[in-house]
Amino acid sequence: MTVRFKKLSEKVGNSVPSPFYATKGSAGVDVAACVDETIIIEPSKWVKVPTGLALEIDNTNIVGLVFPRSGLAYRNGITLQNAVGVIDSDYRGPLEILIRNEGPTPIEVKNGDRIAQLVFVPIYQVNIEFVEQLKETDRGSGGFGSTGV
Template sequence: MNSIKVRIAYVRKDKTPKLPQYATPGAAGVDLQASLAQELTIEPGQIAKIPTGLAIELPHAGVGAFVFARSGLASKYGLALANGVGVIDSDYRGEILVAVINQGSEPFVVKDGDRIAQMVFLPVFIGEFYLADQLDETGRGCGGFGSTGVS
Protein backbone atom coordinates (compact mmCIF):
# COMPACT_ATOMS: atom_id res chain seq x y z
CA MET A 1 0.00 0.00 0.00
CA ASN A 2 1.26 3.51 -0.82
CA SER A 3 1.71 5.97 2.03
CA ILE A 4 2.68 9.60 2.57
CA LYS A 5 3.97 11.47 5.59
CA VAL A 6 1.40 13.96 6.91
CA ARG A 7 2.40 16.33 9.72
CA ILE A 8 -0.42 16.96 12.18
CA ALA A 9 -0.82 19.50 14.98
CA TYR A 10 -3.33 20.21 17.71
CA VAL A 11 -5.06 23.54 17.19
CA ARG A 12 -5.86 24.17 20.85
CA LYS A 13 -3.33 23.44 23.57
CA ASP A 14 -6.07 22.83 26.18
CA LYS A 15 -7.67 19.98 24.21
CA THR A 16 -5.86 17.12 22.51
CA PRO A 17 -8.28 15.08 20.40
CA LYS A 18 -7.46 11.58 19.23
CA LEU A 19 -5.31 11.45 16.11
CA PRO A 20 -7.12 10.26 12.97
CA GLN A 21 -7.21 6.49 12.53
CA TYR A 22 -8.14 4.05 9.80
CA ALA A 23 -11.05 1.88 11.00
CA THR A 24 -9.89 -1.22 9.08
CA PRO A 25 -6.69 -2.28 7.27
CA GLY A 26 -8.37 -1.80 3.88
CA ALA A 27 -9.99 1.59 4.63
CA ALA A 28 -9.29 4.32 2.06
CA GLY A 29 -10.36 7.11 4.39
CA VAL A 30 -9.16 8.03 7.85
CA ASP A 31 -11.88 8.95 10.34
CA LEU A 32 -12.14 12.55 11.55
CA GLN A 33 -13.66 13.12 14.97
CA ALA A 34 -15.55 16.05 16.45
CA SER A 35 -13.62 18.10 19.00
CA LEU A 36 -16.36 19.80 21.04
CA ALA A 37 -16.58 21.38 24.48
CA GLN A 38 -20.27 20.43 24.59
CA GLU A 39 -22.79 18.49 22.51
CA LEU A 40 -23.93 20.12 19.27
CA THR A 41 -27.51 19.66 18.07
CA ILE A 42 -28.01 20.14 14.33
CA GLU A 43 -31.65 20.76 13.44
CA PRO A 44 -33.16 19.51 10.14
CA GLY A 45 -32.02 21.79 7.31
CA GLN A 46 -29.33 23.40 9.48
CA ILE A 47 -25.67 23.70 8.46
CA ALA A 48 -22.94 23.46 11.11
CA LYS A 49 -19.15 23.62 11.05
CA ILE A 50 -17.79 20.92 13.32
CA PRO A 51 -14.24 21.46 14.60
CA THR A 52 -11.76 18.57 14.67
CA GLY A 53 -9.10 20.32 16.75
CA LEU A 54 -6.49 19.29 14.17
CA ALA A 55 -4.47 20.94 11.41
CA ILE A 56 -2.33 19.12 8.85
CA GLU A 57 0.65 19.81 6.63
CA LEU A 58 0.67 17.86 3.38
CA PRO A 59 4.09 16.87 2.01
CA HIS A 60 3.85 18.80 -1.29
CA ALA A 61 1.49 20.45 -3.79
CA GLY A 62 0.97 17.15 -5.62
CA VAL A 63 -1.25 15.85 -2.80
CA GLY A 64 -4.61 17.05 -1.53
CA ALA A 65 -6.70 15.92 1.41
CA PHE A 66 -10.36 15.40 0.59
CA VAL A 67 -13.10 15.18 3.22
CA PHE A 68 -16.05 12.90 2.47
CA ALA A 69 -19.25 12.11 4.35
CA ARG A 70 -19.44 8.90 6.36
CA SER A 71 -21.90 6.66 4.55
CA GLY A 72 -23.61 5.45 7.74
CA LEU A 73 -24.36 8.98 8.95
CA ALA A 74 -25.69 9.96 5.53
CA SER A 75 -27.83 6.89 4.91
CA LYS A 76 -29.21 6.50 8.46
CA TYR A 77 -29.56 10.11 9.63
CA GLY A 78 -29.29 12.33 6.54
CA LEU A 79 -26.07 13.98 7.77
CA ALA A 80 -24.14 15.02 4.67
CA LEU A 81 -21.33 17.44 3.88
CA ALA A 82 -22.70 20.88 3.10
CA ASN A 83 -20.19 21.36 0.28
CA GLY A 84 -20.35 17.80 -1.11
CA VAL A 85 -16.63 17.17 -0.69
CA GLY A 86 -14.24 19.24 1.39
CA VAL A 87 -10.91 20.11 -0.20
CA ILE A 88 -7.84 20.73 1.96
CA ASP A 89 -5.14 22.32 -0.17
CA SER A 90 -1.46 21.62 0.42
CA ASP A 91 -0.85 25.20 1.60
CA TYR A 92 -3.73 25.34 4.13
CA ARG A 93 -2.60 25.30 7.76
CA GLY A 94 -5.81 26.09 9.63
CA GLU A 95 -8.05 23.79 11.65
CA ILE A 96 -9.92 21.13 9.73
CA LEU A 97 -13.59 22.04 10.06
CA VAL A 98 -16.26 19.72 8.71
CA ALA A 99 -19.26 21.60 7.26
CA VAL A 100 -22.30 19.34 7.57
CA ILE A 101 -25.99 19.69 6.78
CA ASN A 102 -28.78 17.75 8.42
CA GLN A 103 -30.91 16.54 5.53
CA GLY A 104 -32.88 14.25 7.84
CA SER A 105 -36.23 14.89 9.52
CA GLU A 106 -34.95 14.74 13.13
CA PRO A 107 -32.37 16.77 15.05
CA PHE A 108 -28.94 15.14 15.04
CA VAL A 109 -26.70 15.36 18.12
CA VAL A 110 -22.91 15.37 17.73
CA LYS A 111 -20.84 14.54 20.79
CA ASP A 112 -17.16 15.13 21.44
CA GLY A 113 -15.17 12.31 19.82
CA ASP A 114 -17.90 11.24 17.36
CA ARG A 115 -16.56 10.17 13.98
CA ILE A 116 -18.13 12.75 11.66
CA ALA A 117 -16.34 12.44 8.32
CA GLN A 118 -13.49 10.70 6.56
CA MET A 119 -10.39 12.15 4.92
CA VAL A 120 -8.70 10.65 1.87
CA PHE A 121 -5.34 11.69 0.41
CA LEU A 122 -5.29 11.89 -3.40
CA PRO A 123 -2.90 13.08 -6.10
CA VAL A 124 -3.54 16.55 -7.51
CA PHE A 125 -2.78 17.67 -11.04
CA ILE A 126 -2.42 21.33 -11.99
CA GLY A 127 -4.29 22.18 -15.19
CA GLU A 128 -2.41 24.11 -17.87
CA PHE A 129 -5.14 25.77 -19.92
CA TYR A 130 -4.91 26.80 -23.53
CA LEU A 131 -7.63 28.05 -25.84
CA ALA A 132 -8.71 25.84 -28.76
CA ASP A 133 -10.95 26.68 -31.71
CA GLN A 134 -12.73 23.34 -31.27
CA LEU A 135 -12.58 20.20 -29.17
CA ASP A 136 -12.17 16.62 -30.43
CA GLU A 137 -15.42 14.80 -31.25
CA THR A 138 -16.58 11.86 -29.12
CA GLY A 139 -19.47 9.41 -29.32
CA ARG A 140 -21.14 11.14 -26.40
CA GLY A 141 -20.68 14.66 -27.66
CA CYS A 142 -22.70 17.21 -25.70
CA GLY A 143 -25.00 14.62 -24.05
CA GLY A 144 -25.23 15.59 -20.41
CA PHE A 145 -27.56 15.01 -17.48
CA GLY A 146 -29.15 11.58 -17.95
CA SER A 147 -28.09 11.18 -21.57
CA THR A 148 -26.92 7.59 -21.05
CA GLY A 149 -30.12 6.44 -19.37
CA VAL A 150 -30.70 4.53 -16.15
CA SER A 151 -30.14 0.90 -17.06
Protein backbone atom coordinates in the same frame (compact mmCIF):
# COMPACT_ATOMS: atom_id res chain seq x y z
CA MET B 1 3.95 9.94 1.97
CA THR B 2 3.52 11.66 5.31
CA VAL B 3 0.74 13.94 6.49
CA ARG B 4 1.55 15.83 9.66
CA PHE B 5 -1.26 16.70 12.06
CA LYS B 6 -0.99 19.44 14.66
CA LYS B 7 -3.13 19.26 17.78
CA LEU B 8 -4.99 22.54 18.27
CA SER B 9 -6.66 21.18 21.41
CA GLU B 10 -5.43 19.09 24.33
CA LYS B 11 -8.59 16.98 23.90
CA VAL B 12 -7.14 15.33 20.77
CA GLY B 13 -5.72 11.97 21.81
CA ASN B 14 -7.64 12.10 25.10
CA SER B 15 -11.41 12.62 24.87
CA VAL B 16 -11.19 13.02 21.07
CA PRO B 17 -9.66 10.19 19.04
CA SER B 18 -6.69 11.07 16.87
CA PRO B 19 -7.24 10.55 13.12
CA PHE B 20 -7.09 6.84 12.35
CA TYR B 21 -7.84 4.22 9.72
CA ALA B 22 -10.73 2.15 11.12
CA THR B 23 -9.63 -1.00 9.26
CA LYS B 24 -6.63 -2.20 7.30
CA GLY B 25 -8.55 -1.62 4.05
CA SER B 26 -9.94 1.84 4.91
CA ALA B 27 -9.38 4.49 2.25
CA GLY B 28 -9.81 7.39 4.65
CA VAL B 29 -8.91 8.34 8.19
CA ASP B 30 -11.81 9.03 10.52
CA VAL B 31 -11.83 12.48 12.11
CA ALA B 32 -13.81 13.41 15.20
CA ALA B 33 -15.57 16.45 16.63
CA CYS B 34 -13.61 18.46 19.17
CA VAL B 35 -16.23 20.56 20.96
CA ASP B 36 -16.76 21.97 24.44
CA GLU B 37 -20.53 21.50 24.32
CA THR B 38 -22.86 19.23 22.36
CA ILE B 39 -23.90 20.83 19.06
CA ILE B 40 -27.50 20.42 17.91
CA ILE B 41 -28.05 20.49 14.14
CA GLU B 42 -31.66 21.10 13.21
CA PRO B 43 -33.14 19.52 10.03
CA SER B 44 -32.02 21.31 6.84
CA LYS B 45 -29.38 23.30 8.78
CA TRP B 46 -25.62 23.05 8.84
CA VAL B 47 -22.86 23.75 11.34
CA LYS B 48 -19.09 24.13 11.15
CA VAL B 49 -17.68 21.54 13.55
CA PRO B 50 -14.07 21.83 14.75
CA THR B 51 -11.78 18.80 14.89
CA GLY B 52 -9.06 20.31 17.06
CA LEU B 53 -6.57 19.66 14.25
CA ALA B 54 -4.57 21.37 11.54
CA LEU B 55 -2.57 19.43 8.98
CA GLU B 56 0.35 19.65 6.61
CA ILE B 57 0.29 17.75 3.34
CA ASP B 58 3.96 17.74 2.32
CA ASN B 59 3.35 17.06 -1.38
CA THR B 60 1.85 19.60 -3.80
CA ASN B 61 0.52 16.72 -5.93
CA ILE B 62 -1.74 15.47 -3.12
CA VAL B 63 -5.08 16.83 -1.92
CA GLY B 64 -7.05 15.92 1.19
CA LEU B 65 -10.72 15.26 0.46
CA VAL B 66 -13.27 15.29 3.28
CA PHE B 67 -16.21 12.92 2.80
CA PRO B 68 -19.28 12.11 4.91
CA ARG B 69 -19.25 8.87 6.87
CA SER B 70 -21.71 6.50 5.19
CA GLY B 71 -23.10 5.11 8.46
CA LEU B 72 -24.02 8.60 9.68
CA ALA B 73 -25.62 9.38 6.33
CA TYR B 74 -27.65 6.16 6.42
CA ARG B 75 -28.72 6.28 10.07
CA ASN B 76 -29.09 10.03 10.63
CA GLY B 77 -29.21 11.80 7.27
CA ILE B 78 -25.92 13.59 7.95
CA THR B 79 -23.93 14.79 4.97
CA LEU B 80 -21.48 17.59 4.26
CA GLN B 81 -22.79 21.00 3.27
CA ASN B 82 -20.17 21.33 0.53
CA ALA B 83 -20.55 17.69 -0.64
CA VAL B 84 -16.77 17.11 -0.52
CA GLY B 85 -14.35 19.30 1.37
CA VAL B 86 -11.04 20.11 -0.32
CA ILE B 87 -7.85 20.58 1.70
CA ASP B 88 -5.13 22.03 -0.50
CA SER B 89 -1.52 21.10 0.22
CA ASP B 90 -0.68 24.70 1.17
CA TYR B 91 -3.53 25.12 3.69
CA ARG B 92 -2.42 25.23 7.33
CA GLY B 93 -5.55 26.43 9.15
CA PRO B 94 -7.92 24.50 11.39
CA LEU B 95 -9.67 21.45 9.98
CA GLU B 96 -13.38 22.16 10.37
CA ILE B 97 -16.20 20.05 8.93
CA LEU B 98 -19.39 21.58 7.46
CA ILE B 99 -22.01 19.07 8.61
CA ARG B 100 -25.56 19.27 7.24
CA ASN B 101 -28.59 17.51 8.69
CA GLU B 102 -30.75 16.16 5.85
CA GLY B 103 -32.80 14.02 8.24
CA PRO B 104 -36.21 14.81 9.76
CA THR B 105 -35.05 15.25 13.38
CA PRO B 106 -32.37 17.29 15.18
CA ILE B 107 -28.95 15.60 15.41
CA GLU B 108 -26.51 15.86 18.30
CA VAL B 109 -22.77 16.11 17.68
CA LYS B 110 -20.81 15.37 20.84
CA ASN B 111 -17.16 15.71 21.69
CA GLY B 112 -15.28 12.71 20.25
CA ASP B 113 -17.98 11.71 17.72
CA ARG B 114 -16.47 10.54 14.45
CA ILE B 115 -17.95 13.00 11.95
CA ALA B 116 -16.14 12.61 8.62
CA GLN B 117 -13.41 10.79 6.78
CA LEU B 118 -10.35 12.27 5.15
CA VAL B 119 -8.95 10.68 1.98
CA PHE B 120 -5.64 11.69 0.39
CA VAL B 121 -5.46 11.43 -3.41
CA PRO B 122 -3.10 12.54 -6.19
CA ILE B 123 -4.05 15.57 -8.24
CA TYR B 124 -2.83 17.18 -11.43
CA GLN B 125 -2.63 20.88 -12.11
CA VAL B 126 -3.27 21.25 -15.83
CA ASN B 127 -2.35 23.87 -18.38
CA ILE B 128 -5.41 25.87 -19.38
CA GLU B 129 -5.77 26.61 -23.08
CA PHE B 130 -8.65 28.30 -24.91
CA VAL B 131 -9.45 27.01 -28.41
CA GLU B 132 -12.02 27.74 -31.10
CA GLN B 133 -12.94 24.05 -31.61
CA LEU B 134 -12.93 20.92 -29.43
CA LYS B 135 -12.17 17.44 -30.79
CA GLU B 136 -15.26 15.44 -31.79
CA THR B 137 -16.27 12.24 -29.93
CA ASP B 138 -19.07 9.68 -30.38
CA ARG B 139 -20.87 11.18 -27.38
CA GLY B 140 -20.42 14.79 -28.43
CA SER B 141 -22.15 17.34 -26.23
CA GLY B 142 -24.76 14.95 -24.83
CA GLY B 143 -24.99 15.13 -21.05
CA PHE B 144 -27.35 14.46 -18.13
CA GLY B 145 -28.48 10.97 -19.02
CA SER B 146 -27.50 10.99 -22.68
CA THR B 147 -25.64 7.66 -22.36
CA GLY B 148 -28.68 5.80 -21.00
CA VAL B 149 -29.91 4.60 -17.64
